[in-house]
Amino acid sequence: MAFTRATGKHRRPSKTRRAAGGAAGIAGLATVGVVGSIATPAFAASGGGQNNAPVQHDAKVSEVVGGPISETLDQQAYEQALQAEQTKAETDAKEEAAKAKADAKRKADEAKRKAAAEKAEKAREAKERAAREAKRAKLNAYVMPVEGSYVSTGYKQGGGMWSSGSHTGIDFHAGMNTPVQSVAAGEVVEAGNGGAYGNNVVIKHKDGTYTQYGHLNSISVSVGQQVKSGQQIGLSGSTGNSSGPHLHFEARTSPEYGSDIDPVAYLREHGVKV
Structure with a gap:
C-alpha cells in the first residue's frame, strides 16, 4: 500500500514549495524575535533607526528561509511516512499470514474430523454386518443333539x-x-x-x-x-x-x-x- 496525499503519491516537495515554506517560516520566526535579532546590527549602524537607509540582509538568512531547516523537516516527514507505510504493510502481511494459517488449520481439523467420523461409521456398519451374518449363520448352523456326547x-x-x-x-x-x-x-x-x-x-x-x-x-x-x-x-x-x-x-x-x-x-x- 503506497502512502498518498491529496496531490497523489507521496514525494519530497519541490524547491519552489520549499522556498515558499521557508518564506513562511521566516515570517513566523519574526514573531519570536529572530528577524529583529538579525536586523539589529543594521539598525544600529543607521543611527538607531533615524534614517531610511536600506537594511542589508545577512547571507545566512536566506539559508534559514529557503534551505537546510525546511529541507530537514521535509526529509523527516518523508521518512516517517515511508516508515509508517512499511510498518502497516508488515502488519497487514502478518495478519494475512495468521489468517491463512488459521484457515488451513480449520480445514485440516475439519478434514480430520470428517475422516474420523467416516471411519467410525464404516466400523459400526462392519460390526453390525458381522453381527447379522453371525446371527444368520447361527440360525442356519447345525449342532449336536446332545452337547459333548458321542x-x-x-x-x-x-x-x-x-x-x-x-x-x-x-x-x-x-x-x-x-x-x-x-x-x-x-x-x-x-x-x-x-x-x-x-x-x-x-x-x-x-x-x-x-x-x-x-x-x-x-x-x-x-x-x-x-x-x-x-x-x-x-x-x-x-x-x-x-x-x-x-x-x-x-x-x-x-x-x-x-x-x-x-x-x-x-x-x-x-x-x-x-
Whole structure:
C-alpha cells in the first residue's frame, strides 16, 4: 500500500514549495524575535533607526528561509511516512499470514474430523454386518443333539431289539434328564408318545429334511412351534422300547417311520463333527 496525499503519491516537495515554506517560516520566526535579532546590527549602524537607509540582509538568512531547516523537516516527514507505510504493510502481511494459517488449520481439523467420523461409521456398519451374518449363520448352523456326547450305537446295527431287524438311527450317550436340543432351526411337527420311541419329537427343517428325538423323559415344545438351532426341546430318558437312558436320533426324508437316512452322514454334511 503506497502512502498518498491529496496531490497523489507521496514525494519530497519541490524547491519552489520549499522556498515558499521557508518564506513562511521566516515570517513566523519574526514573531519570536529572530528577524529583529538579525536586523539589529543594521539598525544600529543607521543611527538607531533615524534614517531610511536600506537594511542589508545577512547571507545566512536566506539559508534559514529557503534551505537546510525546511529541507530537514521535509526529509523527516518523508521518512516517517515511508516508515509508517512499511510498518502497516508488515502488519497487514502478518495478519494475512495468521489468517491463512488459521484457515488451513480449520480445514485440516475439519478434514480430520470428517475422516474420523467416516471411519467410525464404516466400523459400526462392519460390526453390525458381522453381527447379522453371525446371527444368520447361527440360525442356519447345525449342532449336536446332545452337547459333548458321542455315538454309542451306530446306524443300521443289527439286533433283536429293533422290529425292523436293524437300528434306524443312532444312539447318543446321555444320562437321565440330560438336555436335548434341536440340531437346526425348524418347525415341530410331532411332540408326544411315539410308541416304541417313547416320548419323541419330530422337527421339519428348512431344507425339507426331518429329525427325530426318541426315548425322552420330558418334552418342552409343542406341535407348530418354531425352534432355533440349539434350542432345548426336552430331557433325555428311557421311555418306550429302551434298555436305559440315552437319546435315539434319526434323520429322515419325511416325518414317517421308514424314511430314515444315515444320521452321521447327515450331520457331517451340515458341518457337525460326529
